[in-house]
Amino acid sequence: MRTTLKRGVSRANAASGNGIPNGNGAAPAVAEPPRPPQPPLTPMTRYAPRRRSPLRVVGRVFAWLLVTLLVTVAGVAGGFWLWGEELSASTRPQTPEEREAQEVLDQVPPADEPAVALVVGYDFRHGEFEREESRSDTLMLLRADPRQKTISMLSFPRDLLVELPGCEGAPPRMAKINEAFTDCGIKGTIETVRKLTGVPINYYVTIDFSGFIDTVNQLGGVYMDIDRRYFNDNSQGGPSYSAIDIRPGYQLLDGRDALAFVRYRHTDNDFYRNARQQEFVKSIKHQVSGLSAAWRLPGIVNTVAKHVTIGSGGGKELSLDTIISYARLAYELPSGNLFQPRLENLVDNEFFQLSAPEGEIERAVDEFMNPDPEAAAKATSVAVGGKAPANRRTGPPPSQVTVTVLNGNGVAGAADDAAVALASRGYQAVNGGNADRLDYFETQVTYDPAVRGSEGAANQMAKLFGDAELVQATPDAPLDTTLRVVVGRTFHGNLAPAPRDTTPEAAPPVVVADPEHAVAQAREAQRKVDFPVLVPTIRESASHLSTLQPMRTYRIRGEGAVRFVYSGPTELDYWGVQQTSFTEAPALEGATLTRTIGGRDYRLYFNGPKLHMVAFEENGAAYWVVNTLLDQLSNETMIEIAKGLEPLNAN
Numbered sequence: 268m269r270t271t272l273k274r275g276v277s278r279a280n281a282a283s284g285n286g287i288p289n290g291n292g293a294a295p296a297v298a299e300p301p302r303p304p305q306p307p308l309t310p311m312t313r314y315a316p317r318r319r320s321p322l323r324v325v326g327r328v329f330a331w332l333l334v335t336l337l338v339t340v341a342g343v344a345g346g347f348w349l350w351g352e353e354l355s356a357s358t359r360p361q362t363p364e365e366r367e368a369q370e371v372l373d374q375v376p377p378a379d380e381p382a383v384a385l386v387v388g389y390d391f392r393h394g395e396f397e398r399e400e401s402r403s404d405t406l407m408l409l410r411a412d413p414r415q416k417t418i419s420m421l422s423f424p425r426d427l428l429v430e431l432p433g434c435e436g437a438p439p440r441m442a443k444i445n446e447a448f449t450d451c452g453i454k455g456t457i458e459t460v461r462k463l464t465g466v467p468i469n470y471y472v473t474i475d476f477s478g479f480i481d482t483v484n485q486l487g488g489v490y491m492d493i494d495r496r497y498f499n500d501n502s503q504g505g506p507s508y509s510a511i512d513i514r515p516g517y518q519l520l521d522g523r524d525a526l527a528f529v530r531y532r533h534t535d536n537d538f539y540r541n542a543r544q545q546e547f548v549k550s551i552k553h554q555v556s557g558l559s560a561a562w563r564l565p566g567i568v569n570t571v572a573k574h575v576t577i578g579s580g581g582g583k584e585l586s587l588d589t590i591i592s593y594a595r596l597a598y599e600l601p602s603g604n605l606f607q608p609r610l611e612n613l614v615d616n617e618f619f620q621l622s623a624p625e626g627e628i629e630r631a632v633d634e635f636m637n638p639d640p641e642a643a644a645k646a647t648s649v650a651v652g653g654k655a656p657a658n659r660r661t662g663p664p665p666s667q668v669t670v671t672v673l674n675g676n677g678v679a680g681a682a683d684d685a686a687v688a689l690a691s692r693g694y695q696a697v698n699g700g701n702a703d704r705l706d707y708f709e710t711q712v713t714y715d716p717a718v719r720g721s722e723g724a725a726n727q728m729a730k731l732f733g734d735a736e737l738v739q740a741t742p743d744a745p746l747d748t749t750l751r752v753v754v755g756r757t758f759h760g761n762l763a764p765a766p767r768d769t770t771p772e773a774a775p776p777v778v779v780a781d782p783e784h785a786v787a788q789a790r791e792a793q794r795k796v797d798f799p800v801l802v803p804t805i806r807e808s809a810s811h812l813s814t815l816q817p818m819r820t821y822r823i824r825g826e827g828a829v830r831f832v833y834s835g836p837t838e839l840d841y842w843g844v845q846q847t848s849f850t851e852a853p854a855l856e857g858a859t860l861t862r863t864i865g866g867r868d869y870r871l872y873f874n875g876p877k878l879h880m881v882a883f884e885e886n887g888a889a890y891w892v893v894n895t896l897l898d899q900l901s902n903e904t905m906i907e908i909a910k911g912l913e914p915l916n917a918n
Contacts, residue, residue: 358577359584365473365576368454372580373467378592381412384470385460387453388479405474405544406444406456408466410635413596415730419606420545421635423460424537424613428620432458443620453578464632469580476530478574480522488519490853491528491550492893495832495841496815499533516819516830517845517852535839537621538609542896545607552597552605553853603643603859603873608634609897639766643859643873649773650878650902651862662723665693668749670728673699675707675753685754688762692731697748707755710735715746724749731762769876776907777836777900779808785831788818789915795820796827798848798888803831805911807904810835810842823849840895844912850889855882865910878902881909 360366376382388405410419425445433439434451442450447459453471461468483489497513511527513520520528529547532540608631613621639645662668670689674682682698689696710732714725716739728750729735735757740746782804789802812818813832821828826849833842858870872880877898882891892909894900900908 358575360576360578364452364454365578366582368452368457368471369578369580369582371454371457372471372578373469375469375580375583375589378589379413381410381414382470382593383408383410383466383468384472385457385468386472386474387448387456388474388476389448406460407541407544408460408464408468408635411593411596412638413592414733415604415638415640416596416599416601417604417606417638417640418597418600419608419635419638420548421608421610421631422541422544423463424541424610424621426537426619426621427610427613428616428622429459429463431455432462463628466632466636471576471578473576475574476526479526481574483520483522483525486551488521489525489547489550490517490519490553491525491547492517492843492845492854493528494843494893494896495813495834497528497531499531514819514821515813515816515832515841515843516821516828517847517854518821518823539839539896541609542607546896549605550854552600553856601640601859602857603875604638604640606635606638606642606875608875634767634769637764637767638875639768641766642769642876643871645768645770646873646876646878646902647860647862647871649770650906651864662720662725662727665689665727666695668724668728669695669697670750670752671697671699671746671748673702673751673753675702675705675711676756676758677705678756681754681758681760684760685752685758685762688760689731689752692762692765695748699751702753707753708757710755710758711738711753712736713738713740713746713751713753714749715740718749721749728752731765732758733763771876771902774901774903776903777808778805778904778907778911780804780911781806782913785812785818786915788812788831792818792820792829792846793915796829796848798827798846799886800829800846800915801890801912802915803844803908803911804913805908806833807836807842807900807908809837813841823847823852836895836899840897840899842895842900843893844890844908845893846888846890848888850884850887852889854880855889855891858882864906867910869906869909874898876902878905881905883909 360369386405386407386409388407406423406425408419408421408423410421411417423444425443427444428441429444429447431437431440431442431447431450432455434455437450444459444463447456451458453473457468457471460466493513493515495515497511499509499511501510509527509530511524511531513524513528525547529544530540531543610623610627610631612624612627614624615621672682672686672689682700686696686698710729712725712728712732712735714721714737716722722737725737729737732752732754735752740751782802784806785803789800793800810833813834815832815834817832819830819832821830826847828845828847828849830846831844833844834840835842855870859873860871862869862871867883867885870882871878872882877894879894879898880891882889884890890909890912892905892912894905
């Protein structure tokens with residue numbers, strides 16, 4: 268008999284019929300000084316924006332190799348150089364199969380350019396099944412952009428139905444995506460994911476789960492927010508799932524419990540498993556940002572060396588400069604710049620396989636490839652102020668920006684190509700002919716600092732051209748348009764990918780005022796902790812206190828802690844209210860934004876445009892509201908629940 272704690276969830280009712288939970292003026296040409304004859308260039312032409320397909324993926328993509336295990340190295344960067352060469356050599360592909368897989372990777376870019384890696388977590392399952400082949404338990408694409416300072420993660424449910432390319436002895440066939448690793452190893456997995464997404468892959472990272480456990484333990488554990496009660500006991504025999512016994516609340520997990528948590532899917536599904544894995548990566552980031560004990564580094568490096576393999580496109584060795592570049596990005600990543608697009612609306616068929624509807628893969632890949640660093644700021648403005656900002660450091664929207672494009676590199680048609688490309692992004696672009704000279708190396712973007720929003724518009728324009736230089740206009744040379752762009756030799760006809768705007772529309776919070784629903788639990792908690800307990804007086808309208816464990820009191824590093832656990836808005840979703848005198852919790856580091864509402868200073872923590880956590884401190888304690896694993900509560904709802912936390916003596 269197998270014992271698993273659950274709430275009557277079956278595969279038939281675990282989703283809502285679709286395989287996922289229910290949610291909710293032109294400038295004249297600039298005069299040129301005398302110079303030798305030049306190639307004929309295109310005369311001034313005005314372009315109107317043309318429609319851009321939402322499925323188009325633009326620009327080059329590459330690889331990020333520091334995820335889960337490797338990101339830990341960045342937290343002890345002070346002594347990193349002592350061990351970097353050893354790590355580089357030890358993680359190199361060793362077997363013929365691993366070296367062969369490098370041949371199907373795309374070329375490795377310079378260390379300061381965007382990059383994409385395929386991360387494969389696998390398990391030999393020794394002692395659990397009488398089989399020796401490995402199985403991929405985790406498939407995740409990661410994209411890092413050092414220039415934009417963004418990292419994107421796109422996980423694939425292991426039951427996703429895809430076309431496998433086939434390999435020696437195995438013809439092409441339709442099967443679950445994790446069978447690519449079983450059939451054809453890492454090479455077949457790379458080919459499968461690349462064919463599915465159209466994304467070039469320049470690195471692969473394979474991690475076995477024993478390495479996962481060792482690395483977490485080398486770190487001294489990892490602090491994670493546990494959304495609900497997790498329990499499974501295999502002691503009575505029967506079908507075997509991973510054993511787990513973890514209670515809700517923010518807490519320190521050792522390696523074995525962390526692995527059990529990220530792999531769990533006994534009573535939910537791969538959507539939630541993927542979300543748990545992404546939450547683990549975020550928690551590791553929080554953990555190492557405050558890690559200063561360099562003495563931990565040798566053990567971490569040794570663990571990585573034993574359990575991680577990194578393959579590079581073209582068979583190049585993993586350089587120390589590359590490791591340091593991406594370690595620095597992971598370590599210094601701005602809060603809110605970790606993006607987690609998810610596949611949605613997948614259909615669960617009778618063979619327990621998930622199928623993606625037309626266009627869904629393209630939508631998720633587009634969001635993965637083109638994250639918007641301003642997503643959190645836009646979403647906050649909508650949730651608090653009711654509309655997206657018209658004037659931020661990103662400047663006005665492209666449709667309100669006029670730009671004159673000049674040829675500064677001497678390549679025939681360069682200004683014309685740039686004007687067309689800018690018009691396709693929505694800018695009012697004109698080709699102004701030749702610049703004052705044709706030997707510009709870097710593209711220049713000129714703006715007038717006296718014009719509101721022009722500097723933000725120039726920053727956004729510079730990102731489109733990569734290494735563009737920002738120049739302020741002088742009073743003796745005013746601009747006739749918002750911006751002037753002189754294309755240099757660094758422009759090769761294409762712009763960088765445009766961020767995908769995922770700003771949610773303004774909507775009223777989905778809440779009900781229910782001031783008495785948690786008073787009894789709050790009074791019980793107050794008797795056990797020495798800080799003021801706040802009682803939730805507002806809840807999401809479809810949610811209720813969990814019937815498994817509605818409230819828990821415990822200690823974190825000797826400090827009192829209280830967790831209120833809510834079930835909803837669907838049968839598989841849980842969200843919570845955490846309260847503790849442990850005000851140095853790693854999760855509280857690096858808020859994306861802060862806002863003062865009703866006299867309280869709220870810290871807002873975003874996953875892209877979705878508000879994942881709202882926190883504040885008062886009376887020597889920290890209080891925060893945590894969204895569901897899939898961020899099902901709207902931004903407005905999260906803020907309203909946080910505003911509704913009131914002193915117990917007021918009820």
